[in-house]
Amino acid sequence: MKNSTNRGWFITLEGIDGAGKSSQFSAVVDTLRGLGRKVVATREPGGTPLGERLRELLLSEAMSTSSEALLMFAARQEHVLHVIEPALLRGNDVVCDRFTDATLAYQGAGKGIPRDRLESLAHWVHPGLAPDLTILLDLPAEVAAQRMREQGRQADRFEREPEEFFGRVRRQYLELAREQPGRWCVVDASRSLDEVREEVIQNLKNRLEV
Numbered sequence: 001m002k003n004s005t006n007r008g009w010f011i012t013l014e015g016i017d018g019a020g021k022s023s024q025f026s027a028v029v030d031t032l033r034g035l036g037r038k039v040v041a042t043r044e045p046g047g048t049p050l051g052e053r054l055r056e057l058l059l060s061e062a063m064s065t066s067s068e069a070l071l072m073f074a075a076r077q078e079h080v081l082h083v084i085e086p087a088l089l090r091g092n093d094v095v096c097d098r099f100t101d102a103t104l105a106y107q108g109a110g111k112g113i114p115r116d117r118l119e120s121l122a123h124w125v126h127p128g129l130a131p132d133l134t135i136l137l138d139l140p141a142e143v144a145a146q147r148m149r150e151q152g153r154q155a156d157r158f159e160r161e162p163e164e165f166f167g168r169v170r171r172q173y174l175e176l177a178r179e180q181p182g183r184w185c186v187v188d189a190s191r192s193l194d195e196v197r198e199e200v201i202q203n204l205k206n207r208l209e210v
């Protein structure tokens with residue numbers, strides 16, 4: 001992965017709920033920092049004071065699907081303007097737990113909003129900005145559901161969706177990865193955390209050519 005300017009790398013992590021994204025997120029951030037790179041670690045929805053307030057609403061309040069998608073993009077607009085773009089321009093790497101691909105997967109394939117509608121919002125909110133690398137932690141929906149049951153924690157509004165919903169979300173992620181193989185790296189997340197971590201780090205280093 002070559003980056004012709006002094007901009008930092010924009011790296012995102014995606015996957016259905018229960019795929020083990022949080023542990024791998026820390027592995028990516030720690031690896032980059034270990035290489036001496038300056039990293040801004042952030043998440044969506046969230047990443048700014050307003051974005052985090054919107055996150056609370058999105059994860060708990062009942063709302064229409066279009067309000068949900070628009071609030072995702074409202075939070076994203078703040079995040080891009082105040083955190084992501086300034087950090088990349090300073091030459092920092094940005095590692096973001098989810099970005100617009102999550103909207104295409106969850107609000108698009110999951111909840112039925114047409115993809116072109118979401119893509120025009122994306123074009124409005126972050127024209128010209130796309131991740132340099134997206135790591136997809138891929139896991140069958142039934143395995144993710146089983147893992148979440150075993151964790152036994154209180155599910156948020158998204159996590160309460162049925163297994164078929166996560167099946168659609170997963171298929172959309174895999175389709176996006178097939179469309180842009182140069183940007184995406186698909187990791188089989190059904191193995192142990194250590195095995196997955198090793199593959200994530202190896203892929204990251206290969207793509208960054210370090």
Ligand code: TMP
Pocket residue numbers: 017021043044045072097098099100102103104106107158159
């Ligand atoms: P997280 O649990 O990975 O932090 O994400 C919170 C939830 O928000 C997760 O269930 C996925 C959902 N989500 C969307 O539905 N659309 C989006 O655009 C983003 C960023 C997250």
